[in-house]
Amino acid sequence: MNYNLIVQAKYISTQSLKQLAILSSAHEIQAVSQQVFRLMGANPDSHTAVADFCHVAALDFGFVPSTRQPGNFGLVVMDMDSTLISIECIDEIADMVGVKPQVAQITEAAMRGEIDFSESLTRRVALLAGLDESALQRVYDERLQLSPGAEKMLGMLKQHNIRTLLVSGGFTFFTERLQTRLGLDYTAANTLEIVAGKLSGRVLGKIVDAQAKTDHLNRIRAELGLTPEQVIAMGDGANDLKMMAEAGVSIAYHAKPVVQTQASYALNFSGLDAVLPLLGTP
Template identity: 70%
Template sequence: MKTHLIVQGTDIPTRDLKDLAKLAGADAIEAISATAFRLAAANAGARAEVATFCESKALDHGWVPADRRIGDFGLLVMDMDSTLITIECIDEIADMQGLKPQVSAITEAAMRGEIDFAESLRRRVALLEGLDKTTLQRVYDERLQLSPGAETLLAAARAAGIRTLLVSGGFTFFTERLKARLGLDYTAANTLETADGKLSGRVLGDIVDAQGKADWLARVRDELGMDAHQVVAIGDGANDLKMLAQAGVSIAYHAKPVVRGQASYALNRVGLEGVIPLLGGVRPC
């Protein structure tokens, strides 16, 4: 089977592309966009040498079957915090109560896989007890930003008829607003309990943890009558690993090392638009 090498970066010198093409024995260098190039019919036997070269030049790369097309996929599953959006919502909520260092430390430990996610979430949410619930809207309005390339990726998915699922260990307050804003098909997250206009420090119902994310992916996939190879999943932390394992193509986005080591692809330098060439597509105009 022929394989293309996708190379991506914010500024790729022509010399580096030519050196890579020679190293990988590629037939041609094809520009996909200003930051993405396809090295056609590359030799996958050069994976180790290419990986070393790309790391030394701060480039993202991925080996893609030559016959892959974005239309082969039917479901795109994304994590929210630090993936679809640039922030960790709970850390920003805590910041408004002067508790960001304590909460962020727990968040980081959970993302590295050092603390069970459900336990880490309970501990973090407990620290928010008594916070006015209007703080959630302030975080959404003042601090929440989409990751670079998010809307470009979603536009390409819509154009290809791909359904979208945003599944998060964060909170429904944010996922539901993003669903309406971005036209997402499905969302799942945790619900913060409130009482008398304030956060109670508790989460309602079952916590959407690593297994919960994987279960939601499987539920929507089966509902749509799809197979695993039609699913793409994107995440950044240890809590995403079970979800990523359920997908035919998994992408570690600016992720922790434990995630990069287990995903199909890793994007460390470009934004979410970098997913599109890995799926055999091109960026929409």
């Protein structure tokens, strides 16, 4: 199989491209845009050398089969917090009651895989007990921002009739609003219990953990009649690893090291629109 090496960053020097062409044995350099270059006929056996060079040069890269096209895919599954959006919603909710440091510490440990996700979520939500439900809308209005390139990525996926599933260990309050705002096809997340207008400190129903994310991916994939190879999954934390393992292509977006080492591709320096060149040539 022939491969192209996709190189992406805000700025890529000509010298870096020439060096990468040498390292990867590519025979031609094509400019896709000022931030994206395609090195034709690259040897994937050079992955380690290319990865080392790109790490130092702050470049994102990926070896992409030359025959791959966006039409090969039918579903993109994505995490929400710190992937589709730039914040961790629960940390920002916690800031409303002055417990953000405590909650953020648990969040980080869970993302690194040091604490079971369900346990971590239960502990974090308990710290929110008594908060007025209006705080959720404040977080959405005042703090929630899409990750750079999100809308461009979603627009291209729609253009190629690729369905989207937003599956989150976060909360339905945010996934449902993002679904309406962005035209996402499917969403799944946790529901915060609210009693008399205040958060009770509990989650309703079964927690959407790593296994639940995987189950949602496989359920939607089966409904759409797709093979695993037709699915792309992206995330940033240990809670995303199981679902990413079920996809033909997995993308670690500004992710923890444990996720980067197990993903098909890692994007550390670019926005979500950097997903597009990894799907092949339109």
